[in-house]
Amino acid sequence: MSNNVKREGSQFAGLAPVFFKEFSDQLRSWRMRILEVLVLIAALGAVFAAAQTMKATVAENPFAFLDLFTSAKQPMPSFVTFLGFFVPLVAISLGFDAINGEFNRRTMSRVLSQPIYRDALLMGKFLAAMATIAVVLLALWLVTTGLGIYVLGIPPGGEEVARGALFLVVTLFYAGIWLSIAMLFSIICHQPSTSAIASLGLWIFLTILWPIFGEYASQAIVGPVFTPMDQVKQVELSAALARLSPGTLYAEAVQVLLNPAVRSVGSVFYSQIQRALIGNPLQLTQSLVLVWPQVVSLLAGCCALFAVSYISFQRREIRA
Amino acid sequence: MSNPVIQARGLTKRYGSHVAVDGLDLEIQAGEVYGLLGPNGSGKTTTILMLLGLTERDAGEIAVLGLDPRRQPISVKRQVGYLPDSVGFYDEFTARENLRYTARLNSMSDGESEPRITSSLERMGLAEVMDKRVAGFSRGMRQRLGLAEILMRAPRIAILDEPTLGLDPTGALEFLELVRSLKHDGITVMLSSHHLHQVQTVCDRVGLFYRGRLVLNGTVEALAREVLGSGWRVHLEAEGENVAQALQAVPGVRSVSAKANGHDHGNSHAGKSSGHWLIESETDVRPALVRAALAAGAEVRELHMELASLDEVYARYFETRGAGPHAVGGQS
Numbered sequence: 001m002s003n004n005v006k007r008e009g010s011q012f013a014g015l016a017p018v019f020f021k022e023f024s025d026q027l028r029s030w031r032m033r034i035l036e037v038l039v040l041i042a043a044l045g046a047v048f049a050a051a052q053t054m055k056a057t058v059a060e061n062p063f064a065f066l067d068l069f070t071s072a073k074q075p076m077p078s079f080v081t082f083l084g085f086f087v088p089l090v091a092i093s094l095g096f097d098a099i100n101g102e103f104n105r106r107t108m109s110r111v112l113s114q115p116i117y118r119d120a121l122l123m124g125k126f127l128a129a130m131a132t133i134a135v136v137l138l139a140l141w142l143v144t145t146g147l148g149i150y151v152l153g154i155p156p157g158g159e160e161v162a163r164g165a166l167f168l169v170v171t172l173f174y175a176g177i178w179l180s181i182a183m184l185f186s187i188i189c190h191q192p193s194t195s196a197i198a199s200l201g202l203w204i205f206l207t208i209l210w211p212i213f214g215e216y217a218s219q220a221i222v223g224p225v226f227t228p229m230d231q232v233k234q235v236e237l238s239a240a241l242a243r244l245s246p247g248t249l250y251a252e253a254v255q256v257l258l259n260p261a262v263r264s265v266g267s268v269f270y271s272q273i274q275r276a277l278i279g280n281p282l283q284l285t286q287s288l289v290l291v292w293p294q295v296v297s298l299l300a301g302c303c304a305l306f307a308v309s310y311i312s313f314q315r316r317e318i319r320a
Numbered sequence: 321m322s323n324p325v326i327q328a329r330g331l332t333k334r335y336g337s338h339v340a341v342d343g344l345d346l347e348i349q350a351g352e353v354y355g356l357l358g359p360n361g362s363g364k365t366t367t368i369l370m371l372l373g374l375t376e377r378d379a380g381e382i383a384v385l386g387l388d389p390r391r392q393p394i395s396v397k398r399q400v401g402y403l404p405d406s407v408g409f410y411d412e413f414t415a416r417e418n419l420r421y422t423a424r425l426n427s428m429s430d431g432e433s434e435p436r437i438t439s440s441l442e443r444m445g446l447a448e449v450m451d452k453r454v455a456g457f458s459r460g461m462r463q464r465l466g467l468a469e470i471l472m473r474a475p476r477i478a479i480l481d482e483p484t485l486g487l488d489p490t491g492a493l494e495f496l497e498l499v500r501s502l503k504h505d506g507i508t509v510m511l512s513s514h515h516l517h518q519v520q521t522v523c524d525r526v527g528l529f530y531r532g533r534l535v536l537n538g539t540v541e542a543l544a545r546e547v548l549g550s551g552w553r554v555h556l557e558a559e560g561e562n563v564a565q566a567l568q569a570v571p572g573v574r575s576v577s578a579k580a581n582g583h584d585h586g587n588s589h590a591g592k593s594s595g596h597w598l599i600e601s602e603t604d605v606r607p608a609l610v611r612a613a614l615a616a617g618a619e620v621r622e623l624h625m626e627l628a629s630l631d632e633v634y635a636r637y638f639e640t641r642g643a644g645p646h647a648v649g650g651q652s
Contacts, residue, residue, distance in 0.1 A: 017421065105410070110403075110408065114426055115395075115398040318375060
């Protein structure tokens with residue numbers, strides 16, 4: 001009995017119906033409406049507050065629109081800080097009951113007894129949630145840009161639009177990671193409440209506790225600091241550990257993409273910046289080169305986590 | 321009658337050290353209603369999931385319409401409708417929307433599926449609620465919606481897992497009538513249940529499951545004969561003298577006993593005995609019984625044969641084996 005049997009038919013049969021059903025479910029769900037309102041209020045507040053501080057200097061600022069997203073006015077955090085916080089929340093809330101919800105509604109065996117593969121169900125749900133997030137992000141970006149035009153009185157430049165679009169793509173990858181994590185827990189855990197707590201717990205751990213832990217771990221590993229080189233070693237180790245958290249990767253990528261003046265995401269030696277024109281903006285391609293590792297890591301993490309959920313779903317016993 | 325649509329040979333499934341299905345041989349003929357009966361946890365659902373290719377088998381061979389559900393799951397699932405044990409639907413959708421989603425998963429176009437959805441919902445008695453949300457549906461309505469889904473797909477085989485579970489007795493009988501009606505559409509039906517007395521009326525043949533094995537297989541009457549020894553229990557109502565002796569003399573009759581009749585209760589020992597007799601025999605002796613009764617000068621009022629109940633067959637089977645199935649006719 002060999003298991004290397006070639007599968008009959010396309011594994012994507014049924015993908016489109018699953019996608020459109022899930023997409024419309026997500027967009028119509030109360031869960032999504034609540035989050036949309038919450039995110040919209042936060043984003044508008046952040047952008048409006050930032051615009052107030054920028055009004056005076058907007059004429060000298062070539063990247064006023066990007067600053068709109070990144071600058072914060074106490075006590076309001078910046079737009080990107082808000083997004084970094086809300087995007088995982090939205091992604092988790094879209095994915096935490098994707099699979100165990102079907103089991104609990106007792107629809108799983110009925111749907112899988114239709115002539116489709118399991119692939120179509122999982123992929124359709126994942127893509128529908130991603131599309132939902134994409135729609136929300138795009139809408140949010142357009143609204144805030146519109147508000148920016150209104151408040152600042154100038155339109156965004158071409159490069160600003162391009163950087164904004166890249167920022168959206170990276171945000172989508174970041175959302176994909178949390179969506180995959182939430183869906184993985186929804187396959188492993190039998191109760192949606194358990195998978196929600198597990199996903200949120202992991203999110204809090206990686207976002208808040210992990211950077212602190214990385215700091216202490218690097219101090220413990222490097223040992224007492226005697227020379228400046230020891231200091232460098234410790235800082236670099238700490239940064240490397242922190243980058244295991246998708247939140248760190250995302251923050252670094254966004255920081256560079258939305259702020260052309262940023263020239264490095266890590267520590268630099270004084271000698272390295274001796275002839276640099278500090279504060280002079282980088283070209284878009286240069287910024288992109290700078291954060292390429294972060295962007296690719298986010299995408300790779302998203303794919304790897306999806307692959308893990310895919311495998312565990314294929315092995316999941318259908319019997320409830 | 322040798323046109324099997326489902327064949328399984330040596331089918332085995334283990335969950336760790338627990339053997340859920342143990343070397344099962346099963347054959348279901350085209351056009352019949354087959355009942356897979358047995359207590360909870362005897363391997364019925366596992367068998368069904370393996371037939372559909374939804375669970376991997378550990379050993380054995382399966383052919384569903386000549387196809388192997390592991391190698392050609394899509395072709396198998398396209399021709400087999402499945403109503404899972406306590407089926408669920410999307411509560412926020414209407415009955416029609418739920419079926420429309422299923423139709424799309426079956427790559428039917430909306431134009432093609434819409435009339436089929438309407439007619440199958442009507443046939444299942446859901447015409448008035450077809451545009452209502454499933455959230456408000458009772459259990460019986462959900463079961464009928466599940467059957468409507470199967471009907472809409474027009475499969476060659478319908479597999480129903482515990483379809484009467486949780487239905488009230490009237491609802492269960494109505495539902496089984498609907499199941500029976502699938503047969504007239506040329507659909508082979510396989511249903512599992514632990515309510516033996518409910519399903520025995522609709523099944524052409526039954527298989528009795530115990531601990532992952534098919535311990536008995538055949539028509540209800542044949543099983544009764546095999547297990548209960550004397551398969552024929554005839555009730556005769558006659559008025560006349562010496563009827564009992566005449567009946568007793570009929571060749572093949574094992575015993576004759578008087579059954580008390582409601583209206584002439586105290587009268588059974590009078591010279592002219594009018595009564596209700598229960599005759600147990602080895603063969604079908606009905607014509608001979610009537611002749612004997614008439615010859616004895618009695619007036620025959622009624623004659624009917626008792627069909628041995630499956631519950632009795634099942635209980636008796638395990639009595640003789642000394643292994644009591646703890647949950648025959650089980651919950652509810």
